[in-house]
Amino acid sequence: MSGALSGLYGGRGVTLVSGRGSRVLDDQSREYVDFFNGHGAVLFGHAVPELVSELAAASEGLWSCGAGFESPARAELARALGDVLGDGRVFICNSGAEAIEAALKLAVALRPGRSRILACRRGFHGRTCGALSLSFNPKYRAPFKSILTAVEHFNPDEIPGRIDEDTVAVFIEPVQGEGGVHPVSEATGRAVSDACAASGALLVADEIQSGMGRCGAMLASELTGLRPDVVCLAKGLAGGLPIGAAVWRGELGDFPSHGHGSTYGGNDLVCRVAVAALKLLRERNYAARAAELGHELRAGLRALGRASVKDVRGMGLLNGVELDIPSLGVVKALQRRGLLSLAAGPRVVRFLPSFAANSNDVSDAIRIFGETLDELEHDGGASDEPA
Numbered sequence: 001m002s003g004a005l006s007g008l009y010g011g012r013g014v015t016l017v018s019g020r021g022s023r024v025l026d027d028q029s030r031e032y033v034d035f036f037n038g039h040g041a042v043l044f045g046h047a048v049p050e051l052v053s054e055l056a057a058a059s060e061g062l063w064s065c066g067a068g069f070e071s072p073a074r075a076e077l078a079r080a081l082g083d084v085l086g087d088g089r090v091f092i093c094n095s096g097a098e099a100i101e102a103a104l105k106l107a108v109a110l111r112p113g114r115s116r117i118l119a120c121r122r123g124f125h126g127r128t129c130g131a132l133s134l135s136f137n138p139k140y141r142a143p144f145k146s147i148l149t150a151v152e153h154f155n156p157d158e159i160p161g162r163i164d165e166d167t168v169a170v171f172i173e174p175v176q177g178e179g180g181v182h183p184v185s186e187a188t189g190r191a192v193s194d195a196c197a198a199s200g201a202l203l204v205a206d207e208i209q210s211g212m213g214r215c216g217a218m219l220a221s222e223l224t225g226l227r228p229d230v231v232c233l234a235k236g237l238a239g240g241l242p243i244g245a246a247v248w249r250g251e252l253g254d255f256p257s258h259g260h261g262s263t264y265g266g267n268d269l270v271c272r273v274a275v276a277a278l279k280l281l282r283e284r285n286y287a288a289r290a291a292e293l294g295h296e297l298r299a300g301l302r303a304l305g306r307a308s309v310k311d312v313r314g315m316g317l318l319n320g321v322e323l324d325i326p327s328l329g330v331v332k333a334l335q336r337r338g339l340l341s342l343a344a345g346p347r348v349v350r351f352l353p354s355f356a357a358n359s360n361d362v363s364d365a366i367r368i369f370g371e372t373l374d375e376l377e378h379d380g381g382a383s384d385e386p387a
């Protein structure tokens with residue numbers, strides 16, 4: 001990463017310059033199978049013709065008009081997102097963490113007099129102060145403890161027993177991403193939903209990574225027994241452009257007047273691309289495709305039968321391989337061989353293929369993963385340096 005930027009992310013040592021579909025090129029014209037996709041934001045693949053042409057057309061129109069004015073693009077996106085929860089209301093912002101902040105403020109506003117906020121161990125919800133309060137990783141939280149909100153963290157299956165009449169909300173990822181790729185079981189999802197319904201606590205599903213068809217349905221909640229009151233979306237919603245959204249069941253009510261806002265949130269340019277992305281998702285039935293391709297990927301990874309692989313798990317195109325060697329060294333070695341992935345904790349390698357991936361990409365990825373593990377098992381394990 002350039003010296004002008006901070007070292008927050010750990011350099012990958014590669015400069016990416018272009019991409020098409022499921023492949024990207026670096027500045028040495030080296031091609032990579034992209035199962036990283038900008039932390040999963042590039043859900044439809046790179047340079048998708050329909051999104052490129054919509055962006056080009058939108059760039060000739062209004063880029064931003066301000067939330068107080070009506071915007072056809074924003075209204076269309078709000079309608080489409082509202083449909084996700086039947087008659088949902090929507091707040092549009094610019095990132096995942098902002099969607100979580102909106103959900104947190106909304107929940108507190110809708111449940112006055114209650115004080116407890118619950119979230120999951122190993123959960124990840126972002127880095128702003130509210131989102132960080134909800135995130136579990138003590139390493140991320142510790143330096144900022146003095147300015148975080150009190151949140152109680154439990155294992156997902158413990159949560160139903162912890163919800164009471166003083167509970168404002170439960171925040172849960174249907175499939176934990178950053179925390180190691182752990183799908184919530186349907187039984188747990190149902191129990192959490194039932195307990196929220198019985199006590200009046202709001203169930204907030206963080207679908208920032210798992211939503212938008214990635215896991216095999218518009219919302220992974222549908223596949224994990226969760227019946228959310230509020231859903232947070234972001235990655236993939238506008239094909240990789242910055243956007244986030246909190247969607248909630250309309251009958252719950254709304255923010256207090258002037259209780260929230262965003263200058264850039266719901267800008268016309270990004271909303272138009274998001275509308276085009278949602279249309280593609282529907283027309284091409286990408287959710288079903290994601291389910292199929294995910295099965296193919298997991299079956300192939302399991303069939304490798306490598307000694308260092310302890311588990312292969314995931315849903316649709318959100319997948320993790322748990323290893324008995326450090327994940328960062330594996331991510332780095334995969335990159336050297338032309339496959340981009342990311343870590344999900346110290347021992348899990350995560351693959352986030354886009355909808356543009358095909359069986360060819362999947363079999364290349366499986367081959368590269370097998371060769372990489374052969375190399376690392378032969379060398380006695382991978383280093384734990386940042387990749």
Ligand SMILES: Cc1ncc(COP(=O)(O)O)c(C=O)c1O
Nearest residue numbers: 095096097124125126177208209
């Ligand atoms: C489940 C989940 N929630 C929230 C976030 C935060 O999103 P952003 O980085 O856009 O703020 C992420 C990002 O990785 C995520 O995966």
